[in-house]
Amino acid sequence: MKLLRCWRVKVLSSLRYTGQLFKEGVWPQGVEEDACSLQFTAACSWLVSELKAVSLLEECLTPTTGPEDAETFQLEVSGLLSELHCPYSSLTTRNAMSRLRDRHSCLQLLWFLGSELQAARILHSKQLPLERCQAPPEASDAIFGELQALWQVLGMVKPTPGAPVAQIFGELEMKIRDVSASLPEGAVGKPLLSRSLEPGQWEHLEEIHQAMCMEYECRRQMLISRLDVTVQSFHWSDRAQQRGALMDELYEPLRGALCSRTSVTLADLLSAREDFSVITRTTSRSSREKTSCPVNKILMGPVPDRGGRPGELEHPMPVWKGWRSGSGGRKEKRKDRRQRH
Incomplete structure (x- = not known):
């Protein structure tokens, strides 16, 4: 205590x-x-x-x-x-x-x-002064992470703390141009976003990005929760209870790699090429080359007709409970009238 x-x-x-x-x-x-x-x-x-x-x-x-x-x-x-x-x-x-x-x-x-x-x-x-000068106070830490990854890929030396922002981006632009010039023609492709945006448009784009991230994070979390519930249902059988430890040992590494948070950023939009906008049908020949299997070639034979079509159903006959029970019918009423007379 x-x-x-x-x-x-x-x-x-x-x-x-x-x-x-x-x-x-x-x-x-x-x-x-x-x-x-x-x-x-x-x-x-x-x-x-x-x-x-x-x-x-x-x-x-x-x-x-x-x-x-x-x-x-x-x-x-x-x-x-x-x-x-x-x-x-x-x-x-x-x-x-x-x-x-x-x-x-x-x-x-x-x-x-x-x-x-x-x-x-x-x-x-206790962030370094360089990190603070790279992004405004309202920007996220993901921006500096993207810059660090860019420095590593290009093989550049990390700038000294306190270096001007314009100088850092100028050196990055020169290095990217040199690397792009050494590549074969058409190796990179044309960017999907070909026009420059105004500051107000970037703000709207960031709002759209945040809304989509929240939407897909909710969907991913729902799918992960469904997966957890499905795996939990496997433990209900008597045989599974005897092998519960083995099932958890196999499932935990796979479950630990799943995350509900999306990793898509605005940097992915800037790096996207024009071929990303090409929508290929799932039934096209190029797609079926990778998804076809021998099971697809098996044809089902004739199956019994289970009905269920509302247009073919017969209308139900009316039920007169009063007539069947013998009370309140026309015959009873006529009999009562004759007795009165």
Whole structure:
């Protein structure tokens, strides 16, 4: 309990965390309930979201809404720890469904995420002057990452800190022109975006890009969730329960490589060539050369007609319950009249 209280006061307070797990009486129980605790998963999700804000982290954690989401949360933790290269073997080597079974493992996960967030914030606040001059304050860190990759591909020496931005881009343009001139004619192709855009148009393009990224991230997350649910359903059979550890061992590396965040940037638009706009039908000869297989040549024989066409259905006959029950019919009414007379 002393270790728990010490970690909460020193680390969570320094990270400016104000969630439910910080409250008195919730902290010990929230850690002991492992992945089934809503407060514990919400705290982990908050740490990861703060970590993504100051780093290039791709994975994310979705807070659970009930015990049924515990398995999905643990699979997301497995992919996250794989990306962060977690050094704790107890969180990376065992079965993904049994890594957060005790208080020590949950505390270790919070400690690791908290320390990663502290280090990322320190590095983010101590950026080099060159990084700050490369991009305006509102630009993302992805711009500087693209420039670093460009320097490495072109074999250029990293500019000295404090160099003018115009000079850096001028040297890049000269180097790109020299490399392009040495290539065979037509090796690169014409750019898909052939016109220059105004500053206002670039802002609208960035808004469109962000909207599309959110849309496709939602779709990818939905597909990944469907995959997790499908894999979980495989464990329901008696035979699968005996081989559950083997199935998890084969599935975890594949699941850890999946990410809901899209990697498409505006730099990909600028580097796209005209051949990207050519739409090829999936039934064309060039496409079928790579997708055809012997199964496609098998023809199905005659199959029985199952019907189901609304136009061929007969109209239902009316049902007169009063006549069938013998009450309220015309014969009964006539009989009553004769008796009266």
